[in-house]
Amino acid sequence: MLSSLLLVVLTQVACSPGEMSVVCSCKQGMVSACVSLAGDDARRAAQVLDEVQEVLEQASWKAGEEEKKQQLEAAAESLSQSLGSFEPPQCKGQNHHLISRLIARALEEHPTLKGLYKPRDSRFVSRAKDEQSHCGYQEWHRKVDEEVVRWLKSKPNATPKEFMDKLRDIYSRPEMKARFPNGF
Known part of the structure; x- marks a missing residue:
């Protein structure tokens, strides 16, 4: 239940007051928005990357959600690369x-x-x-x-x-x- 709620929150989030629309678009899996965000605000991009990775880790994906999962994985990868870490988001070590x-x-x-x-x-x-x-x-x-x-x-x-x-x-x-x- 919690993983489904997180998925809904991050993929269906409306822009909150003061939050840039590029942040919302990145959270929804738009790679171009993630790249733009990383260039404009690296700190916020790192926060979004953490949120997206948390959803990817905790979500239990149902049939028909493969496309949304792929979008989020692409967003995570583009954020990771844009921030300069160039490491796969699935790494779990220290x-x-x-x-x-x-x-x-x-x-x-x-x-x-x-x-x-x-x-x-x-x-x-x-x-x-x-x-x-x-x-x-x-x-x-x-x-x-x-x-x-x-x-x-x-x-x-x-x-x-x-x-x-x-x-x-x-x-x-x-x-x-x-x-x-x-x-x-």
Whole structure:
């Protein structure tokens, strides 16, 4: 019952006072509206993405509702890509912060990168494919952090681009792609 109610609320919502019509259109599954919303108001787009994903997770779909489900999935995917996360909305693992506290401390001591990044920087988050792929501060996570810290110490003149390239290199490895299907 609750899932049906959520589906009705999000797919049949009328614009509330002060809410842009593009928000309502995106909630109803219009991909172009989602892309527009992400460009205009990323924070609100992220909220709508969360709402749409919640409906997709909780709804029990009945016969004849496949089209609405596909519209919502398309809306979620377009919001996700427009917001820059480029990860499938169906990922259920933990959010993984590429800039851990350990890496952030090393960055604060770095001659050229100091002040550019903060611990658990929201710009650098990826979602694990499932709970087994990332749950807490596992051994693989500690090893990655140690590798990045060693790299930072060995590259005192590293540029932000070089640092991003290093992170992309790590997260494009097969073992990391298995944990984070769309890397970084």
